[in-house]
Amino acid sequence: MSALASGSTAMGQATAAGPSYTAPTTVDDVIAAMATGSRVVAGGTDLVVGSRQGRWPVPEHLVAIHRVNSLRGIRPVVDGGLWLGATATHGEIAEDATIRERYTALADASSIVGSRATRNVGTLGGNIANASPAAETSGPLMCFGATCMLESRNGRRELPLDELFSGPGRTVAAMDELLVSVSLPAQPAGTGSCYARLEYRRQMEIAVVGATAVVTLDGGQITAARVAITSLAPTVRRVPEAEAALIGSTGDRAAAERAGEAAAAASLPIDDVRAAADYRRAMAAVITRRVVQAAVDRARGETVSIPASASLHGAL
Amino acid sequence: MTMTTEPRTAPVVRLDGREKVTGVGRYAADMTLTGLLHGRFRFADIGHARIKRIDTTRAKALPGVVAVITEADVPDVQYGLFIKDRRLFAKGVVRWEGEVVAAVAALTPEIAKRAVELIEIDYEPLPVITDIEAALAPGAPLIHENWESYWQDEKLVRSGNEASRSTIVKGDTAAALASADLVVKGRYVAAGSQAAPIEPRAILAEWRSDRVQIWSSTQVPFAARSLVSETLGLPENKIRVTVPHLGGGFGAKCEGHFEPQVAALARAARRPVKVVFSRRDEFLAPDHRREGMIVEVESGVMRDGTIVARRAQVLTENGAYSADEPLITILAAIFSTGPYNVPNVDITGRCAYTNTQPSGSVRAPGAPQAAWALEQHMDEIAKALDMDPVDLRRKNLLRNGDLSPTSQVMSEIRAVETLDKAAELIGWGQPLPDDEGIGIACAWWPSFPMATSAFVKINVDGSPTIITGAQECGTGAVMTLPILAGEILGIDPSEFSLVYQDTESGPWDGGAGGSQTLFNNGRAVADAAMDVRRQLLKLAADELEAAEDDIELADGRARVKGSPDRFVTIAALADKTQGTQLLVGKGSGEVPPTPASDTSACTGRLGAESFAAPTFGTHAVRVKVDRDTGVVRVLKVVAAHDSGYIVNKVGAAGQVTGGVVMGLGQALTEGTQISGEGRVRNAHLLDYKLQTMADVPDISVWFTDTAVSDAGPKGSKGVGEPPCIPTPGAVANAIAAATGARVRELPATPGRIWSALREGQA
Known part of the structure; x- marks a missing residue:
């Protein structure tokens, strides 16, 4: 179980008697607390809500990271990419002009996480570290080629996001590693992107099925494509077969349908309280097709409003 | 001060409004008392089991624990409205996961929680029955082995897992069905659902010598007092039940709930105790949720659309213990014929014990599911006759002088007006885009003098x-x-x-x-x-x-x-x-009389057969269906009601609007999901999907607003419950109109609509 999975119940070596809570202002102090078994809390929207639902107890020892300035913010970097601090909130991401223009799928995702209250305090780092197969932001981040920076007392290491997740609620990060930031590389000109999910109501939802597409158009042809599926496998994951189906095409409906079929074929859906597996698999095709078409539209400069979920199939 | 507008049409400034809106209003969970302890229940946490051993030693030994009680610590009293089949704390057997087995009072909520976990219970698992028909099947394991020994209402007819059996019979249905031009049949299965009040309940009890003061989030303080009196053996004047502001109930807070257990806990602890439910507790433990229901109905109709006979069987889910479900089953049986003039009816209502949360009154109990089934059936009749669904309803709706299923003579009713108005306001018959459809449904409901x-x-x-x-x-x-x-x-x-x-x-x-x-x-x-x-x-x-x-x-x-x-x-x-x-x-005023009826051919009567000041209503719903996903968006709802004279127009319209929204949730996104082991799978608000404000469509409300005799003040009728009855049926009919596919399960989830569309294409 990863230290990043804020809902994890694993206990470290904390020696203090009784529960503890600290809220340091430096990464070093956070890491020190983690090294003695404290678990990280940022917005608390997974940790506390999950605890109230009886899914896990609140950890005995908590280190809160909201006071650490160096974990905050969204900043452009010199090579044209973007740096996001672990405690950037979904509200900040959804409103960020650069993200809305150049990493639109991420804005699609962050603007539909939970409720407005959730988005005001829920963080990108928490969304990633919780490693939910339904996490909204993971598909867009993966498709944009995001890397995440992990830090512990042993130093820092940078990991591509698609190597981070190892299962539902699990990551390859060590118990004492803190997710510090996420970096997004620059996207080529002519890139459009979209994330959407199947949702049963218009607010307070969770992805029953989600899909991301990032496509680059050059001379009317797709030259690069990335597709990821959400809530359709033990982790959010890329679908190379869907990407292959798009490259070289014009991004027309037939190509989008082929991508959708590839996404459905790559799905390992489960039966649960939200949907039956066969329905989920069929929806993988529908939602993937729709996000591919919306990403192509955006790459062509057409407007598909954010969040795409509302305008694509919640459309009214 | 002068009243420049008629008070009933003016926006009424509610006397409780300012404190509720500004947040200074106090609810039961907000209250504190000197020396207050925090209580918590130990629930069964298993669907059906024999209790082999309960050991509270470790819980009692935990520092900070003041009292731990079980059935051994309260009078051995069985209670229940029609069948006295339950106790305050489980004794010998637990029959559903939310049954209260023990209670703890401690210095803090955290200690109480830990103490509850330290109570040791050894169970011998028993067969779990969650399916209504399985419970009623011959040879099904008995949920109450000693059912025959329980006190019951003398009019109740029951046997084994069948908690009640009643019939509504008028005329000669077999003969009428045989002579009909056409017989149309249907089977409809509704999941149970939840009232889901936004305030999880809280109860405080404080003993003052031999008197107990209870603060409770109950809808029925006097019934709560009676239950405390009955179970703890106190005269009613030694029990005071006070309700601070109540954060909604929708029926789930009707009847006494948990007041006796908290009072007993406070008495054992010799200090005041407060129990506050979590959202999960509120989903699992109260014995009032909307029942699951299976309706099988057949109608004999003539070519001109005249309905000559209706036979139906209504199976309802009683749950593990019997609250008011036997009575609700009679109501559901009556509603399975709808507000129509049907000369021959033969309806059987059967209420089945299951190893699930007990059912009980939730806003218009029994009616929304029965109306949902019947109103879909009406549309299926219209389709079979190639007749317009509004015309079919207009031909058969109850009019003055007609007889109800129990031969009550209708008078001063305006059902047809509500149909015509709803059809007019929704634009019935207008051309629509391919992915849209309009559905309509009618309903009726009694007032309760x-x-x-x-x-x-x-x-x-x-x-x-x-x-x-x-x-x-x-x-x-x-x-x-x-x-x-x-x-x-x-x-x-x-x-x-x-x-x-x-x-x-x-x-x-x-x-x-x-x-x-x-x-x-x-x-x-x-x-x-x-x-x-x-x-x-x-x-x-x-x-x-x-x-x-x-x-x-x-x-x-x-x-x-x-x-x-x-x-x-x-x-x-x-x-x-x-x-x-x-x-x-x-x-006090004179209680209006209940109209005469003829129930001579009916059996298992418990008293709901005659409808005083009946209300009528028609809802029309316009939906848009995403055919690829089965996701439904409701675009518009028209709700036309005959509720007699309207005393407070703003308040009444608010009740209708809220009832419509509740009905939309029941129609589309709610529904309790229960595993084969009797465990609720969606006991929280993320997966029990109430409608959000963002989902609420344009809703138009219209009232006949005409005073009637033998009714409420100024000729008014009850207004709170009826608006949630016709919505699920109207939504189902709208989905069928939009897609050609009919979903005979409630709720009509996107997955079910998608499946129905695929079958339709096959």
């Missing part, structure tokens, strides 16, 4: 106070009482104060259930206000040297009709009463 009383007093400074036993559950029904009293006394409604929801302050009342609050309390308050009015007129007659008949009350004054300058203020009259006879009025 019952006794209650009220006091109206004029304080010595002239300020008026209403004292009632009524419970405000958020509907605004109690808040509407000043409109009625104010009109009689010539005082602006906003000047009243209200004493309510407290068993020691007000006269007995049935509580916030059955849409009865304004219907009955309005009558009592008006009667009490008339009593004070007579007293005021007498005083004013002396003061103004005029005949009582020549005096009118208006604008806070008594004045001589036609001579507005000859007046005395009510304050001045009140001042004169000091030291003499104070201005206190009391009243």
